[in-house]
Amino acid sequence: MQAIRDAILAGAGGEELSALPLPESYRAAFVRRDEVEMFAGVDSDEKDPRKSLHVSEVAVPELAPDEAYIAVMASSINFNTVWTSIFEPLPTFGFLDRLARESTWGARHALPYHVVGSDAAGVVLRVGSLVRNFSPGDKVTVHCNYVDDQDPSAHDDSMLAANERIWGFETNFGGLADLAVVKANQLMPKATHLSWEEAAVNALCNSTAYRMLVSRNGAEMSQGDNVLVWGASGGLGSYAVQHVLNGGGTPVGVVSSPSKVALLHDLGVEAVIDRKEAGYRFWKDEHTQDESEWRRLGKDIRALVGDDPDIVFEHPGRQTMGASVFACKRAGTIVTCAATSGYMIEYDNRHLWMKLKTIKGSHFANYREAWDANQLICKGKVVPPLSAVYPLEDVGEAAYQVHRNLHEGKIGVLCLAPTEGLGIDDPGLRAEVGEDRITLFRRHGA
Numbered sequence: 001m002q003a004i005r006d007a008i009l010a011g012a013g014g015e016e017l018s019a020l021p022l023p024e025s026y027r028a029a030f031v032r033r034d035e036v037e038m039f040a041g042v043d044s045d046e047k048d049p050r051k052s053l054h055v056s057e058v059a060v061p062e063l064a065p066d067e068a069y070i071a072v073m074a075s076s077i078n079f080n081t082v083w084t085s086i087f088e089p090l091p092t093f094g095f096l097d098r099l100a101r102e103s104t105w106g107a108r109h110a111l112p113y114h115v116v117g118s119d120a121a122g123v124v125l126r127v128g129s130l131v132r133n134f135s136p137g138d139k140v141t142v143h144c145n146y147v148d149d150q151d152p153s154a155h156d157d158s159m160l161a162a163n164e165r166i167w168g169f170e171t172n173f174g175g176l177a178d179l180a181v182v183k184a185n186q187l188m189p190k191a192t193h194l195s196w197e198e199a200a201v202n203a204l205c206n207s208t209a210y211r212m213l214v215s216r217n218g219a220e221m222s223q224g225d226n227v228l229v230w231g232a233s234g235g236l237g238s239y240a241v242q243h244v245l246n247g248g249g250t251p252v253g254v255v256s257s258p259s260k261v262a263l264l265h266d267l268g269v270e271a272v273i274d275r276k277e278a279g280y281r282f283w284k285d286e287h288t289q290d291e292s293e294w295r296r297l298g299k300d301i302r303a304l305v306g307d308d309p310d311i312v313f314e315h316p317g318r319q320t321m322g323a324s325v326f327a328c329k330r331a332g333t334i335v336t337c338a339a340t341s342g343y344m345i346e347y348d349n350r351h352l353w354m355k356l357k358t359i360k361g362s363h364f365a366n367y368r369e370a371w372d373a374n375q376l377i378c379k380g381k382v383v384p385p386l387s388a389v390y391p392l393e394d395v396g397e398a399a400y401q402v403h404r405n406l407h408e409g410k411i412g413v414l415c416l417a418p419t420e421g422l423g424i425d426d427p428g429l430r431a432e433v434g435e436d437r438i439t440l441f442r443r444h445g446a
């Protein structure tokens, strides 16, 4: 991969890259099938990705006709890599085994190791015979919706496909590596004004937030809406608040430290709640929630924006869902895509039905939504919330930071890119968007 990296750094085009031989193995971050029990009996918080994520050489798999090999210049940590690395809620090898039963190409995925990672920015190296729209040499980012396009259920909204998967979580050969194998319909153009690591962090979280808020498949946000965003400086939340601001709404961001409050103010979010400072105790004990604490949150939101939120952007799950359903405005929408603090949810159903609220489930994004969300990145209308960058060797530490909620925004991972700051092709657009805006989270994280 060194020769390929050198050629890319020297500006090689498609023909030159196509002429370079592919290696038989590549460097990748993976968990091992024979270690899925390594944290048995350990508390969730104490399960340590630094122990379970390995970086070593793995074999280059064969390429299917609808796939492309990508030279990965940079990738990012998503929470799904944390889940895989702590083997919760279940080991991801079961997903690979199920995929293996579907087809001969699927069988490649069931291996003793699982190469993780659901984001990437890089260069197309080779394409299969069925690939039409991308060629070797194209600079791309990769979204993680992995869909079998011969399945009829994939042809309305592809997120409804019966066998929809998340690449690098429910499939092998993910993005935290020097090389990745992706389907052609995961490819999108890389933003020309961003570095490799800035371009690599967006696709998963930006597309998810876009579907949840903007798409007709989500909460269909309107101008003037107040939107409560939990974890507003985190991976999902930092895109969500930008979508709300762009769409003429008012975000109310919830975070957990004064420095995160300051970061959101700098991003243009005026209404911010520090949940630690407020000291909400939505649960009195493991079994009982406290409606007066939900009410206190509601009052704090009204004090900031004068009304209840039309939309609640939910993902913490068990800890916050009761409060989210309560605080949401009459006829409003609670849109949820996750349950970081626990998936067995409790809320008071009277507040839902009597006030005609809707809970809407959402999961990643279809190709069209991911493409549209990527266009916002390409045009500089959404900036990457990249706050820290690690080399691939330190992927365990990077995942640990996310697992322990020690980070802001997104953490980038350098794969083939030797240093930060490479890959910017349009400095003019970068200047127009604003260096300060693009590097806001990085400067906070430094």
Ligand code: NAP
Residues within 6 Å of the ligand: 078, 079, 080, 204, 205, 208, 230, 231, 232, 233, 234, 235, 236, 237, 254, 255, 256, 257, 260, 275, 315, 316, 319, 320, 337, 338, 339, 340, 341, 362, 363, 364, 365, 402, 405, 409
């Ligand atoms: P992240 O970068 O860790 O951000 C999550 C934020 O949530 C944290 O920064 C934290 O912010 C807040 N939070 C955590 N625990 C909380 C609690 N108990 N109460 C209130 N706030 C809490 O993670 P992310 O990338 O945004 O992902 C969040 C979740 O969504 C993960 O579970 C992930 O797996 C899931 N996800 C799902 C999809 C999908 O397609 N379904 C896509 C992306 C992510 P503060 O401490 O500052 O409040």
